[in-house]
Amino acid sequence: MDEHLFGFLLRRIAPLVVAPVGSLPPAGFQLRGVVRAGHTRARVVFSPDARRESGIGYEFTLTEDGVDAAIDWLRITVSAGVTPTGGVVDSHGNTVGDAAEHGFRPTGLNRTDDHNVFSLLSTLIHGGGSPWFEDEYTCAGFMLGPSGACRVYVRVAATGEVYGLQLPMEEADGTNVSGKAGSLPSVLGSLIDNGTLLTLPVVDTADDYCRIVYDLGDWI
Structure with missing residues (x-):
């Protein structure tokens, strides 16, 4: 996975780190982490509560067209409380499964337009282009x-x-x-x-x- 594709995933999924509308601290799943898992794969982890002592996550081989599909699939799968089976436990106590083995396909979801709305607003607020520090x-x-x-x-x-x-x-x-x-x-x-x-x-x-x-x- 090149830097551009992982950066694209980070930018698209970052809004999920904010607690949804409702009681505070939030009672549902929240985004806990997004990390690289080797050169071609990434892991996305959610915590079941605000304590963030552990999490459940899925590992993806992402393509340019599969980022939004992965995010929508995660929102549906994680909110349903599906726990990965046959996964590994990482150094942060997260149980991580393979997304493809749990039914993920890189096309066919993307049911909502909120990814594009966030991208539009982010560009208008922060400006487009690459970070100035990416050479470092x-x-x-x-x-x-x-x-x-x-x-x-x-x-x-x-x-x-x-x-x-x-x-x-x-x-x-x-x-x-x-x-x-x-x-x-x-x-x-x-x-x-x-x-x-x-x-x-x-x-x-x-x-x-x-x-x-x-x-x-x-x-x-």
């Missing part, structure tokens, strides 16, 4: 965890290595972190460029989706 790094996915933790994966363009970045979403007193991540893209570019990233405190060395995870809490 690209986003290789994310995985939300309990206790307000957010793990973001980045692929360094110069080396192809994927690293995890642990970002706190809550302050020590339990309040939400807000308004501190706006400068993260430029800060991260500097950390990669001058080698400081590799000197940060290590959080995890056994994450299935990256080489090593660094603590970025002091930088946002």
Whole structure:
């Protein structure tokens, strides 16, 4: 799977990370993570509740025409509470099954227009085009965890290595972190460029989706 196709999946499915209209904290499934699973496949994981201590997910071999079909299939399958069978358990406690073995086909769904509506609004609000930092790094996915933790994966363009970045979403007193991540893209570019990233405190060395995870809490 090339960078363009994985980026397309991320942009299309990102809105599902927001809690739906209803009670808070939400009671239904929420998007927990989107990650690469090798060069040609991706995994999408949902958590059954707001604690995000575990999740259920499906692995896809995506094509250009299959991204929207995959998202619609996931919304139908996950909301029905279907648990993957014969899957694997990853380092985050997610049970992940093969989407094709559970009935996914890359065409024939795409029953709603909300993907296109979001794409239109996103372009009008944020502008189109590629991120300015893609010559330095690209986003290789994310995985939300309990206790307000957010793990973001980045692929360094110069080396192809994927690293995890642990970002706190809550302050020590339990309040939400807000308004501190706006400068993260430029800060991260500097950390990669001058080698400081590799000197940060290590959080995890056994994450299935990256080489090593660094603590970025002091930088946002």
